Amino acid sequence: MKLKDGVFVYPWTSEQENNSSSYLFTGKVNLLVDPGLKFNAENLKEQMEEDGFDWKNINLIINTHLHPDHCEGDPAFKRKDVLLAYHQEEDKMFKSFGRQFFELFGLEPPDFQADFFLKDGDLILGEKNVQVYHTPGHSPGSICLYFPDTRCLVSGDLIFYGGVGRTDFPGGNGRLLKQSIERMETLDIDCLLPGHGEILQGAKEIKENFRLIKRNYFGLI
Ligand SMILES: [Zn+2]
Structure with a gap:
């Protein structure tokens, strides 16, 4: 579904099966964030076609982290010349206990390797300047992406x-999660595109979401 110019959202809302939501940012560089699980790859491609975008024009895949529900589908989109990127801490996690993680969910670990690692700072994507934030807590190399445009x-x-x-x-850390949330709270956000559940729009609504999260969860983490 087109959210705004150059931003397409594919929220996963089924309660029967787990999967991550996927996001597509189009422009000079077409970026797919978190392809999700393999079983949904063809469906995701079809949804993109319906939005008038040919998935074969994807240039870059970014994983916010390497849990199976976010990255198992990477190979279905990783054609030759498509770059794949995630944080190096996630690569370490994947190489140390990532395999068990997949087996826990009854899945084969996918075969892929990052073409480059993401770190805190700007990432130039054609005409766009995307800010990468290393936001550990849920996993050691989790990242958030902020699009100032x-x-x-x-x-x-x-x-x-x-x-x-x-x-x-494994690799989760409540103290770091809280720090990372507080860091993201300082950004001027108008649409929140999370890995699961519904998206949230409106700066006021998003500020309120941060406030409620801090109030309801911070004492428990
Ligand atoms: Zn996860």
Whole structure:
């Protein structure tokens, strides 16, 4: 679904099956964030076609982190010349206990490797300047992406509409999660695009979401 010029959202809302939401940013560089699980890849491609975008024009895939529900589908979109990027801490996590993680969910670990690692700072995507934030807590190399042109934040599993990411998985850390949330709260966000659940629009609504999250969850993490 087209959210605004150059921003397409594919929220996963089924309660029967888990999967991550996916986001597509188009422009000189076409970026797909979190392709999700493999079983949904063809469906995701069809949804893009319906939005008038040929998935074969994707140039870059970014994973907010390497939990199976965010990255298992990477190979379905990673054609030759398509770059893949995530944080180096996530690469370490994947190489140390990522395999068990996939097996826990009854999945084969996908075969892929980042073409480059993301770190805190600007990432130039054609005409766009995207800000990468290393936001550990849910996993050691989780990242958020902030798009100053549209004031959208892709928050991965750091924060959701009405919730926060789990910290009980290997590499999770509640103290770091809270720090990361407080860091993202300082941004001027007009649309929150989380890894799960509904998206949230409106600067006021998003500020309120941060406030409620801090009030309801920070004492428990
Ligand atoms: Zn996750």
